[in-house]
Amino acid sequence: MRFKMRFSLSGLIVLAIVGITLAAPLISPYDPYAIDGAEPFLGPSLTHLMGTDDLGRDLFSRILYGGRITILIALAATIIALIIGTLWGMIAGVQRGWVDEILMRTADATMAIPQILFALVCVSAVGSSVFSLPIIAGLLLSPTTARMARTAVVVELASDYVVAAKATGLKKSRLIMTEVLPNIAPQLLVQLSINAAAAVMMEASLSFIGLGIQPPDASWGTLMLQGYGNLWNTSWFVFFPALVVTITILAFNSYGERIRVSLDSRKSSK
């Protein structure tokens, strides 16, 4: 497929966030774990761009390092959700009948439970670590992905060219790999982007209520929790991690929207 390279602010921000956080050790001005008792609760200044925390640790460096954890968890969760969700939805969409019913009603049932509650139960069951969190978040995001993938597969399977390909004698497995999957890939891409935003939110929420990443490691959620605890003496502290989370979620969501719009215009122009 040929995508025209078009300028997209949201895409640029997504790229920048992922790039900067992954390159944290190269960029960050201080050691995020270095405690400096002489400089607690400093306000933002040129030496400490976002100030320091109660132990005198540089907040900017901590946000960069925290972002690594948050973004990595989000990306891993997104990929897990994509794989599980796509398989889930494709099996339902291809098999139809009672298989479809069971799979999709399971998805509905899962979606009926509030996500944060479900996450709480899972975290208390298996504990929270950089390994369990992506799996939990990925599992939680997969039903919506499955529902989307199923719809896309059903629509593709009914399309004229799939019927035409079938009429040339193509096997069902080939039909799905060469005709269906490439044609639903753009829709999956949109879902991927929306899932990434949701995963960032989920990690931040869990860490904020103390069930996510545990100190001394930091993620954006734990930094927000720390800032919340010190809200009365350093009101600016919570502002920075919250701002970064907001920008990230906004960027991922609007990038997804951007892809969706460009898909629509391609569909209507053909």
Add this chain to the structure above:
Amino acid sequence: MTNLLSVKNLSISVPSAKGRVSVVDNVSFEIPAGKKIGMVGESGSGKSLTAYALMRLIKSPVSIDGGEIFLNGREILGLSSKEFRLLRGNEISMIYQDPMSALNPIMRVGQQIIESIQLHSSVSKSVARKAAIDLLASVGIPEPESRIDSYPFEMSGGMLQRVVIAIALSGEPKVLIADEATTALDVTTQDRVLTLIDKLAAERNLSVLLITHDLGVAAQFSDDIMVMYAGKLVENGSVEQIFSNPAHPYTKALLDSRCDYTIDVNKPIKSIAGQPPRPDNRPSGCVFSPRCAHAEPKCSASVPPLTSSQGRLTACFRSDELFQVGAVN
């Protein structure tokens, strides 16, 4: 001459509020090897469903209720889907109404042809590519060496239909079904595509079933014509017989409603009063009787069988008395 394809008592039904209703009712016909048959009828008369049944592409909730389809002497409705998959494209293939949607939009056309070639013969990719270029050349695509790498959206409707034909022929089938294959094209392109199918059919000794609602197209292209009405085959004869001496009131009325440059513009265009019956509300007896100008009580009492009359098959009780050969109606 042997019959390559023969359909016996094919019945297809769909579910409705009143239970399953028949949309193709007891249709039988034969296609001899190398013949071109036109199937004409209004929308909803069951033409396309008949074609889809031949390809076994009928999907639930539509179902085939009865009948047999023999392809090269082999009954195909009873085959397992795996067995029939091997016949698709190899023995029988199909081209579609809308070439734009019959091709995968994100795959190069060459790749789609190559895929089909490799499906039917185990040849290497480079051999298949050569064959694909030859096929494109044979369906009249200019510069096939460069066109093979085009995407569907880079080609015009007429060219896409040629690509679809190339794919249909890639397995060297013996029967080609063209389901409204020229309907989406403009008239000049339509003519060229028909000429192409005609030429290819002659070269490869193909049997062609051309499904169309355009009487002109059917007349120009076919050897024999089948007329469908409300799920029934009402007349089946040669082009000459059907167009010069129709022996069924529906065929006659259909021909009379044609509108071309020879009609008298001062007179109203003739039309058939009423609408074709809905599948869930078919009249008893002859399905055409409520709209027929020559209907008698017996017409709505029992179904006229498809019988031989004046050298062709027709399903009308009164065809002999109404349509004498040479008589002017």
